[in-house]
Amino acid sequence: MTSDDEWAAVQPTHRLSYRPFCDSHEATWRGLARARLHDQELVDQAVRSIRRELRRNWVCVLSQPDIEAHAWMIAKRCIADRELSSGQAPPRAVVADWIVAIRRAQVQARISLENLDNGYEELYAAILRLPERQYDMIVLRYMLDIDYRMIAVYLGITESNARTTTSQGLAKLRRFLGADTATGDMQ
Template identity: 30%
Template sequence: MPSTFWSFHARYDRAFLEYSRIHLGSATAARRLVDGTFLLLAAVWSRLEHEPDAGARVWAMFKERVHGELAAQGRSPDVRETMAFARAIRAAAEPLLRSFRDSFQAEHGHEIGELEEGLGLYRAMTRLSERQFDIIVLRDALDFSTRDTALIVGISEATVRSVRRTARHRLAAAMGYSTAGISDNDQE
């Protein structure tokens, strides 16, 4: 395989592995799915590497494979209906909850219960668009940089920042927080 394939592999492997582990609930199943995905990509690499939107196409294909694996296990491919979604939400929620909690306490002078807050955020995350959810998971739960998230999803860094900002504001508004105190925290 050419060096461009191995560079692509190095950039996407962790994202694919973590994203599929969250959804499948098993590191072994995730590794198997990711390795199979890269085998498939290797077979079509000569055509794929020259496409201008290769990142977006690969991300979409990868997500279809994750959904296919869930369906093969008899689970709903709709991540909002899986236990994996709850795990992803919990992982993504911690940095967001911290930000919302600090903002709420500064504005209102008291704290709200973590369970009440967490449940509100979980419900609000189920209403995010698929793109918003993916970006929140990649940026906040898996701690990928804006640049890497953009490369993984196949969109511009500015779009990642915009989608993330919109998602964070939607989450804050859905939970009844003022969006004025919500920091973007995306200074990369």
């Protein structure tokens, strides 16, 4: 049996167990899957696939410098695989989870939906056009309401980089939608 002193000397990542790790991150993976997939069954399949891959490679996962970032990449790959195998692309119409995200992003990006022909649909289409990292930021920050500190952990970047990349994504959304959609100062 390991004494408390010996256990304290073990790196924290080696004390991390599979089930609590997955349980604590599943809501975020599920949110990402909902952002990309059409229906609940596909979301459930993707999350089961993420958990299976993590379990199968848990020792390797624990050896990664940024476990959460490594798990995020596995989650994205499993969701993309599910998307491809189902023959579906992200929904082109606004889905319920995106309404809140779009409202939050629109305020931060200083975008007025009144000036857009199709309102939410046009902004949603612009979000889908963002580069992968900026898209991730919009999903994490505005759809899943995750703070910048946790985003940095998930993506293996600094908090400052998470803020900057989000700002760049919001600026790109403004450009995609045209300068005439900008409103007052950022809140």
